[in-house]
Amino acid sequence: MKVERIKGFRDQYPEEMEPRKKMFSIAENTAELFGFGRIDFPSLEYLDLYRIKSGDELLNQTFSFTDRGGREVTMLPEATPSTVRLLTSRKDIPRPVRWYSLPKIWRYEEPQSGRLREHFQFNADIFGVDTPEADAEIINLAGSILTNLGLGSAFSIHINDRVVMDGILKYLGVENTERVFTIIDRFHKTTRDEFLLLLRENGVSEKSASILLKLVESPFEIGELGGKISDIVGKSETLSERLDRLTKTCDIIRKYGKANIMVDFSVIRGISYYTGIVFEAFDRQGEFRSILGGGRYDNLASLMSGQEIPAVGFGMGDVVLELLMRREGKWGYNRKDYTYVLCFMGETLQYALEVADKIRKNGVICVMDLSPRGLSKQIRSAESQGFRYILIIGEKEKERGTVTVRDLKESSQSEKTLDSFISDAKKTVKSDI
């Protein structure tokens, strides 16, 4: 009786899971070096938790059900509500709070390129400070993770500020703000004519619509922020005040000295709870969906618990990231290239086991034949499995306390003392795994 896996889910073999683990580990380490602490939360929550901030669209995409105890529950469709629950249920946590998490997330959506029904999501948030420094740090963390993943030249982070956008719309006399945000959010999915038409249909004047088009059609360097807005939109005191915060954030981001960060007025982020800066990271070649997205959401803690706790954070799924890393040639790891296969004669088992133990204690991967047979059969089996290094232990090696190392790639072989072998082998260890 054969049972398949469910549509939109993944079976992950070591050739997929090992580079994925490396990717996660780089993200985790980067967050930890910034002082972010790892949290985790249930993969199952009351459905009510998502009724607070999310619309029907999300609720219709959940894996939700009634459990044996009659609870209306759902498999985690996003991380933020649980994270905020952790935060608001304890009063003793010194702020600012820097947290990251790496849960699985489930959405009942139609699977397509870059989107599955189950994926891992890396999340990072800073709670308790509403400053340009906090906004800049979270963006710098996102950028540092992508850079540490070797994607330095493959991504750009595009930032915008809901407060600035709102100010611009007000300045342009647009009334239907929420609706216009939705239209801008879909800018890259529509033609320019459709975009203008949609704006006009929603009460935006022809002049304002063409200003908005000019504003959102291409991102620009963060240093050009003030100038671009004066040029395209115009000048006013209210507008300048609203620009102040984003300008400060951009200044700090520039001091971080990281490239790849642009201002992009087409970045709105669908979810209405964002209250300030919003940002997304994009593949520069435009091949994939956005790599990560986030922003400031200062009202959620209050909605959930009555406590006023400012917050800024982002989420990054592993599906698009994997596609990008594969394209950029950053996805490779073959454990077999770093593994020593120990082939031994029955009489030398004890010495072989000691050798294996010592090798592993030094951080080098060592596998042993599990169906002892003639030495040459063991060697052939290791070769056919695609391993690179073979260690041969016969009576001679046992007596002398040595090992014979065969490198199948270089077609070389030499006898070494155990210690000198280990010191050489440590150099071949892929240390970033």
Add this chain to the structure above:
Amino acid sequence: MKVERIKGFRDQYPEEMEPRKKMFSIAENTAELFGFGRIDFPSLEYLDLYRIKSGDELLNQTFSFTDRGGREVTMLPEATPSTVRLLTSRKDIPRPVRWYSLPKIWRYEEPQSGRLREHFQFNADIFGVDTPEADAEIINLAGSILTNLGLGSAFSIHINDRVVMDGILKYLGVENTERVFTIIDRFHKTTRDEFLLLLRENGVSEKSASILLKLVESPFEIGELGGKISDIVGKSETLSERLDRLTKTCDIIRKYGKANIMVDFSVIRGISYYTGIVFEAFDRQGEFRSILGGGRYDNLASLMSGQEIPAVGFGMGDVVLELLMRREGKWGYNRKDYTYVLCFMGETLQYALEVADKIRKNGVICVMDLSPRGLSKQIRSAESQGFRYILIIGEKEKERGTVTVRDLKESSQSEKTLDSFISDAKKTVKSDI
């Protein structure tokens, strides 16, 4: 509107999640050094997958439901069926296959000490070889993980062999094997009198019952295996043949030179699919449930796919392991003891950011104040948050390319060049995190 978490689930703050991550990382690294590759599989599977090997008891403890597509699905109640699905769906994987995984597992059971409705489970399996070497290796892996976790003196692994047990029961004229296995499995939950009574009620003779009691009542050294069985049960050729495999496995385990491994005839493992060796690791003080359990299950792949693939493996949950590590004082990690809090004056922001970047690139945790205010306020805030090290960057430090390091624990302070500071700080990094 406040929404609580669901009963039997955990919210995990950094003080719980950081030592847990360290624990997982030691288990993962140990498995990798043995050549095990990481796999992952969906957290949601068709309920049918568990109808093959598991009884109604498991099916009644699942978080199962019908999804929006009408599928009868369940949140993963155990890892083995998914692992075997991965194995049997591809024919190109060279054997032996060594795999490990670390999924979350869900069971709708009454929460109690050491048992929750959601937990992480570390799993390791060897497929494709049915040899004493494979049995010994999987047990050695289990023991090595616990030893590397610092639990060397806190656990024992108890092994038994279903084939031997079956032989002994046959030798003793017991017919109701499955039922008697269940009684033995519950030995430590019954009194001796109850145990004997249950055996007698199930057709075991008085003499055989008292032999069985003697056999299961205490574990013994693996070297004593043959002697103990002759003494307690008796001698026969069939019995010796059946003992042969376990004896060989014990010989190899002894050669591994690891202590903490005993033969224990009370270890049966509830699940009926085990076909050879079975084992569990116990807290030596007997305070907790078993730490891990596993065994050989050579028929599952065939039941699931018609392919004959021998298998041996184990699963280890994180709940009991955490209790044990806490008791043994191996659970501590305080990130704040390894963090450098960078306090700076506004004018030195750019230098401060460069310093932070350089520190992090060297693997040292660095956090920055996110609400810049006077230097002394920043320092007081870092102190009140419980951090140990503070880095002060004023105009002087900026000009000279130095940092002033204050150690609040040692009440000491000194100015260092950035390079010498970094080289000192790297020594304080807790490298095994």
